[in-house]
Amino acid sequence: MAADRPRRSAYLATAALLLLFGSLCITPAVHVTPSQLPARIGDRAFWRMVVDFSEAGGFFRSDNLISNEKTFQQVIPQLQRTVAPAGVYIGVGPDQNFTYIAALRPRIAFIVDIRRQNMLLHLMYKALLEQSPDRAAFLSRLFSRAQPAGLSAASSPRELFDAYGSVEPSNELFERNLRAVIDWLVSNHEFPLTASDRQSIEYVYRSFYSAGPNIRYSFGRYGGWRPFPSYADLMMETDGRGENRGYLATEANFQTLRDLEQRNLVVPLVGDFAGRTALRSVGEYLRSHNATVTAFYTSNVEQYLFQNNGWRRFFSNVASLPLDGTSTFIRAYFNNAGYRLQAPGPGFRSATLLDPIADLVTAFNEGQIRNYGDVIERSH
Numbered sequence: 001m002a003a004d005r006p007r008r009s010a011y012l013a014t015a016a017l018l019l020l021f022g023s024l025c026i027t028p029a030v031h032v033t034p035s036q037l038p039a040r041i042g043d044r045a046f047w048r049m050v051v052d053f054s055e056a057g058g059f060f061r062s063d064n065l066i067s068n069e070k071t072f073q074q075v076i077p078q079l080q081r082t083v084a085p086a087g088v089y090i091g092v093g094p095d096q097n098f099t100y101i102a103a104l105r106p107r108i109a110f111i112v113d114i115r116r117q118n119m120l121l122h123l124m125y126k127a128l129l130e131q132s133p134d135r136a137a138f139l140s141r142l143f144s145r146a147q148p149a150g151l152s153a154a155s156s157p158r159e160l161f162d163a164y165g166s167v168e169p170s171n172e173l174f175e176r177n178l179r180a181v182i183d184w185l186v187s188n189h190e191f192p193l194t195a196s197d198r199q200s201i202e203y204v205y206r207s208f209y210s211a212g213p214n215i216r217y218s219f220g221r222y223g224g225w226r227p228f229p230s231y232a233d234l235m236m237e238t239d240g241r242g243e244n245r246g247y248l249a250t251e252a253n254f255q256t257l258r259d260l261e262q263r264n265l266v267v268p269l270v271g272d273f274a275g276r277t278a279l280r281s282v283g284e285y286l287r288s289h290n291a292t293v294t295a296f297y298t299s300n301v302e303q304y305l306f307q308n309n310g311w312r313r314f315f316s317n318v319a320s321l322p323l324d325g326t327s328t329f330i331r332a333y334f335n336n337a338g339y340r341l342q343a344p345g346p347g348f349r350s351a352t353l354l355d356p357i358a359d360l361v362t363a364f365n366e367g368q369i370r371n372y373g374d375v376i377e378r379s380h
Contacts, residue, residue, distance in 0.1 A: 037088075037107045037289045041264040043189045050119070053281035054270040057116035065121065065207055067096040068217035068228045069299070069332045071352045074240040076103045078354065079295065084326045087294025088286055091330075092273070092301055094121060096234070098247040100330065101266065102256045104295055109260065112271040112278050120200045122268035123191070127184040128177075129261045135254045139164055144174035144209040153251040157244055161213055161232040174209045178202060273301055274310035279317040292322045296357060297330040300350075306372040315364040318357060327357040333376055353379035 041049070080103060089106040091097035092113050101109050111122055132138035136151040139160060148163040155163075182198055185191045193201075208215055213232040229237075235248045247253050260266050271278020286293065296318070305311040321327075331353045355378060363369050363378065 035289055037291050039263065041267075043191070043264065046189075046264040046267065047191050049267055049285070050269060053110075053267075053278055053285070054119070055272055055275045055277045057270050058114035058272055060115050062217065063117065063204075063207070064093060064115070064217060065204060066094055066215055066217055066231050067234060069096060069350050069352065070229050070234065070237055071240070071350055072096050072330075072332070073099060073237055073245045075330060075352045075354050076100070076239050076245045077241065079104060079328065079330070082326055083294045083328055084292070084324070087326075088291050089295050089297075090279075090282065090293055090321075091295075091297035093297075093299050094118065095125060095247070096299075097297060098125075098257050099245065099253075100295065100297055101260065102247040102253040103245050105256060106294065107291065108265045109267065110282050111266065111268045112273070112282070113268075114270070114272050116197075116270045117200050117204065119268040119270050120197055121204050122266070123185055123193075124181055124201050124204055126261050126266065127181040129258045131180065131184060132258070134251060135160060135248050138254070139213075139248075140173075141177050142208055143212045144169050144171075144177055145212065146170060146173065157236045157246065157248055160248065161236065164213055165232070169209055169212060171209075174206070178205055181205065272310075273298070273317065274305055274313035275317075279314075280320055283317075283321040286322050292324050293327050293357070294324075295328050295330060296321075298332075300332045300334055302331065302375055303334075303372055306375075311369075311372075315361065315369070319361045319364070321357075323358050323361070325356070325358060329353075329355040329357050329360065329379070331355065331375075331379055333379070355379040 076099075079100075083104060085105060086107050087104070089097075089101055089104060089109040091100060091109065091111050093111075097109070097111055111118070113119065128138060128141045132141055134153060136147055136155065139145075140147040143164065145164055145167040148167055151160060151163055178201075181201065182193070186193055214230045216230050217228040235246050236244065237246065238244050245253070247257050257266075269278050269282075273279065302311060302314070305314050332350050333353055334350045353376065355375070360369070360375070360378070363374075369375060
């Protein structure tokens with residue numbers, strides 16, 4: 001018995017060492033908490049997002065340099081009541097997004113459009129907004145017209161456009177401002193624009209120079225004049241209750257947008273709503289930053305997606321986004337799309353509709369969405 005004691009002691013000592021070494025080899029589970037959205041995105045990170053999140057550019061029948069929707073302000077009062085503040089905005093198309101951004105004040109906004117030209121249009125706007133201390137200076141740069149005397153921070157949109165309506169365009173200003181736009185993007189922000197990108201920005205900027213505040217959706221390769229609202233018309237529209245909520249309605253609205261642009265928090269991407277990269281990449285980025293999509297402006301893109309199976313891929317992409325009960329689609333519906341539309345008033349060709357995104361995803365998963373009419377019928 002006494003002879004077993006040394007062997008037992010050695011066994012116990014060995015077992016204790018094995019337990020000790022075993023405990024050292026166990027890696028405890030590490031819980032990684034998602035970071036919050038940044039207050040500012042650096043230039044290199046911004047461009048990396050534009051490149052990595054984007055897809056190959058696609059075709060659309062119009063240059064779509066400005067909106068052809070007159071009613072997009074009319075849903076803003078309800079959006080401001082129901083959409084959570086300081087969220088995430090996703091949109092499509094040109095500068096009607098700026099009005100929603102100014103009204104909803106998101107932490108970050110992504111503009112996803114199938115046309116690379118739209119991404120470059122937004123970079124042009126970015127440079128002009130960042131270089132312009134106020135609305136009057138911005139319009140001077142946008143349209144290459146000398147700034148009229150007498151305009152102030154208190155000037156109404158009508159006063160702004162009445163003043164600029166009588167100013168002739170200046171080729172000297174156009175050439176100088178175009179160089180400043182390209183230099184601002186390439187030298188100041190260090191965005192590596194290609195020669196083709198620069199030519200596209202020049203084409204877009206020249207369109208605003210040529211047409212001025214009267215530029216319309218139909219300007220350019222889409223054809224001649226059509227009964228679409230002009231840029232000035234859209235900037236003087238209201239929410240249907242008499243209040244103009246546009247991004248040029250007040251100096252405060254303009255500065256809200258300008259501040260986000262200066263902090264690289266309006267991110268334009270090239271992407272198909274039904275594609276595999278853009279929306280999915282946005283969703284992954286937002287989840288990694290503990291952020292939720294609160295508003296998604298689709299214009300009438302869904303109308304085109306229902307011409308094939310693109311709508312199924314789009315709604316699958318939407319289902320992959322971080323959402324909550326307040327997340328809302330903003331849709332444009334035109335009265336030529338084959339579904340009865342109750343126009344919001346005389347002279348309107350479209351209506352702007354809202355739809356809770358989570359409810360739409362549920363309906364899609366349950367097979368309740370079969371055609372474009374189903375989408376419009378559930379919107380309000």
